[in-house]
Amino acid sequence: MRCMGSAHSGSSSTRFHPISEMAAVVRLLLLEDDALDAELALTAMRQSGLAIECRCVVTRREFEAALSEGPWDLVLSDYALPG
Numbered sequence: 118m119r120c121m122g123s124a125h126s127g128s129s130s131t132r133f134h135p136i137s138e139m140a141a142v143v144r145l146l147l148l149e150d151d152a153l154d155a156e157l158a159l160t161a162m163r164q165s166g167l168a169i170e171c172r173c174v175v176t177r178r179e180f181e182a183a184l185s186e187g188p189w190d191l192v193l194s195d196y197a198l199p200g
Contacts, residue, residue, distance in 0.1 A: 145171045146187070148180045148194040158193065 145162075149155040155173050162169050174180045180194075 142168045142170050143190045144188070145169050146180075146183055146189045146192045147171055147173045148175075148192075148198070149173060150175050150195060150198050154195070 143162075145159075147155055147158065149158070159169060159171055172183055172186065174183050177198075
């Protein structure tokens with residue numbers, strides 16, 4: 118998938134932030150097995166004005182490994198994955 122961005126260090130705070138208080142770039146971890154669905158989600162977020170740095174993963178193993186690459190501002194997951 119094409120949604121991998123460059124590394125970005127951010128706050129490790131666990132409280133929720135309104136969009137107006139969020140960092141200039143939102144670090145997104147996206148678990149999605151369909152490349153078109155991933156692109157659709159990213160396009161919608163970017164069209165809403167969010168600057169997104171995305172790490173897309175497809176499997177549970179990749180997802181668990183990517184969690185340690187945080188902190189993440191946002192984590193989105195497909196509801197139904199194969200397997």
